Amino acid sequence: MLTIAAQKGQAFCDGMTRRGFLKIGTLGLGGASLPQILRAESKTQLKPLDHKAVIMIFLAGGPPHQDMWDLKTEAPSEVRGEFNPIKTNVPGVEICELFPQMATMMDKFSIIRSMVGAGGGHDAVQCLTGRKPQGPQPPGGWPSIGSVLSKLSGQTRPGVPSFLGLSPKCKHDQWGDPGQSGFLGPSHAAFSPFRGGGKKDMVLKDISIERLADRKALLNSFDNFRREVDHSGAMEGLDTFTEQAFGVLTSSRLARALDLSAEDPKVIERYGKGTEKLTADGPWKRLDQFLMARRLVEAGARCVTLGFSRWDWHGGNFKRAREDFPLLDQGITALVEDLHNRGLDKDVSVIVWGEFGRTPKINKDAGRDHWPKVSTALLAGGGMNHGQVIGSTTRDGGEANSRPVEFPEVFSTLYHCLGIDARRTTVNDLSGRPRFLVESEHAPISELVG
């Protein structure tokens, strides 16, 4: 460690000179060399998670609930669809034949077949916040679950943001929404490594790593302002984040979590790759992002959201289904299996859903249209009671005829798994008014967490 020669004679009352206590560390975090850090961290790879987390997979566009996990075999032919159900390892529960892997581990999933109350717009707001985007909003808008977690619980460890959104920028902008911070402000926004500025800034470019190290050393020797001068903590925060930024750019938890090359190739293969090509105006079909989500959660993230494919099939519903169902099957089962193998299933909740369902009647283009009346959600992990189906729909899959579940109830449940009593916990909006995370009539789904 170097000590910069102090300028004599300008001591403060405690005897320290302004520069006297300044030392330059080596590049890296806190003075340990990079190999030392990596060695230390690799030892802790399979440690149990010290925090709770949630992974949300958004099926943008409104997936056809009656073709996936709520097959309506009794319905007339113009409603029923082309697929047959298969038995799963939970007696009495059947799902689409194109989800064979899920069928072998249905005991690790729960299906809600009676999601009601969808707003009906092509956006992810309800799936991310539990609130309808229609109607009066608090100034600034409702915060998404990731931002709430960031606000209430902060970061688990330096260098890893609490809330990450892995969706790309989509042509239909709302489908790439990682989750807005609303009235909680930009400090609780999602960190989006694959879209916008966040993505571009995360990768070291235009300069070499040596030059970055030079700059860092230079900054350390110039940056003499005593951060204790600022009791708000902002100066200290700046130092911390600048340090983290260097970490992200060189080698750190966040960068490594996103870098799959460190993962066991067998695991990578199990998840599959999917494709980086955007699906029309919707998200891509990157199965590797499911793996990234697991790695991010292990690295310390509390909430990871990602969009998978585009499900708004007004035409060619079954053709598209044959493409996307097997991919989703592979990805989601790989994730849930992986979580169980690593002992993370109690701490990490997984939810897969879209903004609404699709019409019972198949249209002239062999497609289905928007159907906000009812849709399906899939849950796993979180220490919930799985291997069950909650609610049911009518013969044609058009309405919930038992146990209707509203979006906020799912949020109440997710928060419960995260250790937060959503009906009692508040965050303040821009006018200082405390807002409940979920209104009191939406209890956690007792079948799942009771």
Added chain:
Amino acid sequence: MKPILIPLCSLLVILTVEKGVSEESLTDQAPVATGSSPQQSPEAVALQWSSEDAITMTGPHDLHQLVLTSHEGDGKKDVTAIAEFSVEPSGIVTVSPSGLIRVIGNGSATIIAEYAGSLLSRAIKVNQADKQLPISFPNEIVPIFTRHGCNGGGCHGKAEGQNGFKLSLLGYEPQDDHGYLVREGLGRRIFRASPTHSLLLLKASGELPHQGGSRLTRSSDDYKTIVRWIRQGLPYGSAGDSLVTRISVEPRERLTRAKAVQQLRVVAHFSDGSSKDVTRIAQYEANDEEMAIVSDKGLVTMQERTGSTSVMIRFQEHVGVFRATIPLGAPVDNLPSSDNLVDQHIFTKLRTLGLPPSSLSDDSTFLRRATIDIAGRLPTLDETDKFLADTDPEKRTLKIDQLLASTDYADYFAGKWAAILRNKRTSAHHARGSFAFHSWIRNSLHHNVPYNSFVRQFVAASGEVGNNPPVIWYRTVKDSKEQLQDVAQIFLGQRLQCAQCHHHPYEKWSQDDYYGFEAFFSKVGRKPGAQPGEEVIFNKIGVASAKNPRSGRALPPKPLGGTELRLAQHHDPRDSLADWMTNEDNPFFARMLVNRYWKHFFGRGIVDPEDDMRVTNPPTHPELLDALAQGFVESGYDLKGLVRTICNSTTYQLSSNPNAFNLDDRQNYSRFYPRRLPAEILLDGINTVTNAKEKFSGQPQGIRAVQLPDDQFTKESYFLSVFGRPDMNSACECERADDVNLAQALHLVNSTNIRNKLASDNARAALLVKNTEFSDEARISELYRRAFSRAPGPDELNVGIRYLNRKRTPADPSTLSEEAKKKQPSPEALAREPYEDLIWALLNTKEFLFNH
């Protein structure tokens, strides 16, 4: 308590002080005259009760809290909990060690307090101790639910109640509460035959599973009161019962010390003139638990921070406040004399607190700070050099004047006002309106239009954008509820939002106050304007009124704390609102503005949050706030004059470097509190240092971020959004995020945006290098003067030069691999890149990123 075996006569030591509640102010330190007694020792302290009236207690359950103060040389001390109390004769009342008096039987007695060798007595009379007095439900039962949190917004007090049981929020509707308890659910909550088996009590005590836990223990007074009420047959009280008109707190404020305690006494005053001690049924909430905490018995315990804090007391819909000031007690001997209003008040308090201020800032710091705060930019190289070389002793005052006269001041403050006046452009054809509005604000500021005129023009605006730009506000703030809330928050510092649905939990505003204020905006008419996306705003003919949905009453316009107005049908009630707001006696208007500007310059309002000026959130320096407000009114609402008063003060010009005592000071202004530069100033600052320019659509090249008129420009600049430029969705300046986060750090450290600013052919690094006449020292000095408005110290020069020399030396080719040889930079790059690195480093220092 030891029985005192001294004849009665010599115990009657009566203090000769005025009757009634004694109200101390912080400057009142003089001890009070004492009566003499042969028993008192020479060093005896002077004791004083918090009020001098003889105590009358009625009924067997009446309580009275004593508060005993000892005057000891250097101040007042609460000795209630450490004095010894005794009563003569026995059998009338008992006094607990904490000073709470309970009734035993009828009669008269004398209470004697003994502390540190002094004695003090008080007469007390008890009557009706043998009678069961009828309980008043609103006065005695409902407060129990409030103080134990039963009827708060988290549980039974919220709109839907909790688990099927609802109470009115904070007990604001006792009639409803009586119904819920007694009649709802076929009366299942009360079991009159065996009161302790009532569901209400079984749940409250936790004997039956209760999500709220055990709130009342069976032995507590509150539990017993409810039992008595049930036994009495669940009375409400009679129609003729007098109502509580206000509460008083003893003492109201106290100059105390760290770790001291202060017992409070709370008295409810009734419309029939009577009063009752409600200390044990009021609710207490400390405003800042790092400074003081309070128990549910009204005992305040100071912590160890220096400064002023307060405790809010609530009883029914009335709120009161106790203020404590905790001094540090260090020697304060370096205060310069000053005839500046701000200094006089700040220094007085620093003396009282014994908190010495830091020294005055140096010229560089002052120049940079004032230019940022007044003109929203960094000083130019030229300005820096001129100012530092200037020997005029008045140069700081002249600089302030110069900055105020520039259009930069108008630009910066126009952006500040435009944000809270929600200058949003939600579609393309809104541009004419949003630009015109911004321009109107900017012109008003530049020409120093008196603030009262500015607000009047704004609040009562009619017409359309072309002839009256402020009407555009009505396009964004569409409904009368939003309008009243914004106006109340921005110009009066009253956050009325909560009072829409119920009595305001922290203030005295009722729903009638809310809707009476809404009535001012009840006649705003809209017609489509000539341009798409624009409207003509006009005053509709008719009766101005707003309906209170709870009472169903249509309320005429009523100013806050004022009387209802009867207005003619053609009259625009907004004119009356403007009249009331800009009246020099308006208690909110001037105070709000000076507080807002105070926060702008000092980073913290005298009341903070700056637009939440409620009774229960008192100012740290009330006399200063009043004086500034009064001065502002007397100056004719001169905004530039206010800026001058603030910026010319020594207080504003103090260094941010702490001394041995004031590192933890957060509210006494003993030093400058650094804060991060706002997004626009930061972006502009980076551009001036690197000689870059921004491009914004539809705007001239080289426009500075601080000059951007509306919210949409944030979308064009990732920098502005990640550094928190507000989206103008709210009337609160708090929407601007001034914190730090990872995305910002990454952007500064690694973005293409910043890289381009550093490395382009016209960038500062390139320019410096091109100018071959300059030495390295001169170049580094220029960079420091641009970024920090100061010259670099010798160490800093050394570091810089060593770096430059190291980087400019091409590597010895014989040591390089073939591949590395290919990567070697060109001689041009070799000259420029080290400077890019230097500039990069300077831009990432805290000294650059903060206003300090």
